[in-house]
Amino acid sequence: MPFAHTVGGVGWRFEDLKDLLAKASPHRSGDDLAGIAARSAEERMAARCALADLPLAALLAEPVVPYEVDEVTRLVVDGHDRAAFAPIAHLTVGAFREWLLDDATGPDDLARAARGITPEMAAAVSKLMRNQDLVVAARKCRVVTRFRDTIGLPGRLSVRLQPNHPTDDPRGVAAAVLDGLLLGAGDAVIGVNPAGDALPDLLALWRLLDRLVQGLAIPTQTCVLAHVTAQLRAIEAGAPVDLVFQSIAGTEAANRSFGVDLALLREAHAAARSLRRGTVGDQVMYFETGQGSALSANAHHGVDQQTLEARAYGVARAFDPLLVNSVVGFIGPEYLADGRQIVRAGLEDHFCGKLLGLPLGVDVCYTNHADADGDDTDVLLTMLGVAGVAYVMGVPGADDVMLGYQSTSFHDALYLRSVLGLRRAPEFEAWLARMELVDDAGMPIPPAAGSRLLAAAREVAAS
Incomplete structure (x- = not known):
């Protein structure tokens, strides 16, 4: 019409x-x-x-x-x-x-x-x-989700600890995890994007993350962000899978380009729920989205990229996820050319996802060939913090050495918590206090910070 x-x-x-x-x-x-x-x-x-x-x-x-x-x-x-x-x-x-x-x-x-x-x-x-x-x-909008801790409570900001490594070296991944934990990151998820897709290597990553989380008694969840079919094979092989991850889009054809459909997502959801690994909840799905994905797959049906992004949230909503995030500037300047467009898109995505009832986080990021810089990400990060974003990324030095893009660092999350008075997920913050990394108000304790955690980590490594 x-x-x-x-x-x-x-x-x-x-x-x-x-x-x-x-x-x-x-x-x-x-x-x-x-x-x-x-x-x-x-x-x-x-x-x-x-x-x-x-x-x-x-x-x-x-x-x-x-x-x-x-x-x-x-x-x-x-x-x-x-x-x-x-x-x-x-x-x-x-x-x-x-x-x-x-x-x-x-x-x-x-x-x-x-x-x-x-x-x-x-x-x-x-x-x-x-x-x-x-x-x-x-x-x-208030959206609260739970697995081993509680994400999205008012006045709280969580962080996905993203310890990616270009060769999936377990020592490099473990070092990045400890770096993030020492700076109070990881309450959303400790999630690795694997560099390879061989099942034995993926299983090694799952077991490494689970050993750290279980050995240190951290109330958080882990994820290896392989394709959902690899995660199903890992579950069959007995891997300690907490969350099932998948990138999704707003049309059937775009999802097909990712190698998924709704039936496969339902199968994965049921498989993860059957493991019953949550302690305070059973929301087991983790989805990532991004404006432009349908267009890049020639699967957009002539619909604008922001409307299709909102339709991806319609897919996510059907699976009651623990986490959803827009990787807002990751696809590149063909879709979001500069800092101004990235800021606008990040705010749109966050609003639309929360309005639809999703626990929306945002990867405040850009690729190195976009007309954007750290000042742009500072603006978007701050506005999202004011808007009540559920979580952001924590990448060592804000530079993902495996995926090759710029995101937010552990220190960026500390900045946002400081200026806005935001705290971490309550269960995770209580663990940080036991590790003598924060005080009763959730503020970092600088002098001897980390000694107890590092000692515990050495015990886990030696066991």
């Missing part, structure tokens, strides 16, 4: 809903590459005005990817909670924005509505928001 709007006496026409959503998006290089971006600021504003007048129900009635050809669309439509949607069903997209920003709308209201909000609704309303709006609305 076409849409039309007149601005300043000039009429604008948009061919269908996906054209309207694409033209209303803030400018980014990926939509330019796909040939679907607004051609001028005037066209973008006209699209936003037309989108603001669109009833939310219209976004449910007209999927951007046809129901008949896409299992992600079927998942979203068939799983839509109409009772949760009913209190906001009368709103337009513009009125939905006002409802989200209204001081009278609180965390409980957003939690009740989450299952009634589709990815397209979240994406649409984000296109009408300034960056500060995305921060205000996301900050209201």
Whole structure:
């Protein structure tokens, strides 16, 4: 169905809903590459005005990817909670924005509505928001998840300790883990991206991480971020798998390019749950996403990359994950060209994921050929902290020597906790106190910090 709007006496026409959503998006290089971006600021504003007048129900009635050809669309439509949607069903997209920003709308209201909000609704309303709006609305969303510790509580910030090594050398991985633990990182997950995919090498990584966590009695979870099929083989081989990881996207075809479909994800979810390794909860899935993944796979169906990113969250939501994060600047400048686009995309992703009820973290990152630097990541990291991000990455020196990109360091997390008064997951923080790494307020103890942990680590290594 076409849409039309007149601005300043000039009429604008948009061919269908996906054209309207694409033209209303803030400018980014990926939509330019796909040939679907607004051609001028005037066209973008006209699209936003037309989108603001669109009833939310219209976004449910007209999927951007046809129901008949896409299992992600079927998942979203068939799983839509109409009772949760009913209190906001009368709103337009513009009125939905006002409802989200209204001081009278609180965390409980957003939690009740989450299952009634589709990815397209979240994406649409984000296109009408300034960056500060995305921060205000996301900050209201409260999403708490549990496995061996509790992630997402108000006033808390967790960190994924990312000890990647270019050859998967166990000594290098272990050294990076201890470096992160000494600086109070690791309560979201200790998660390694393996350099290789040979099962014996992957099993060695799982056993190394599990030996550290179990030997030091750390209340956290581990993950080896291999392909989900390798993780299923590892489970069959008796590996100590806590979380099952997979990169996902917002269309069936894009997920197929990753070598997955919903049936495979269901199998992996059931396999991980059957191990019963959690102590305070049983949320076992870890998903990563990123704007541009569907376009890079030529699987975008002419839909803008931010709307497709929100649809990836629709996939994640179906599996009740412990962790989800957008690797916002990792795919490269073809999709997010510079620091300005990366900051905007990170705030959009965080808002949309939290609005849909997900425990959203963000890998605040960029590749070395993007027009971005550490000042840009400082801006995004700080805004996400204010917005209540569930977790960020902790990479030694902020430079991932295996994946070859720039992220956030253990010290960046300390900065964010210091300026915003944020604490770690409570179970993990209590462990840090027992290791004499933090005081009762969760603040680092510099003088003898680390001696007890290092002594314990030596005992584990010797055993």
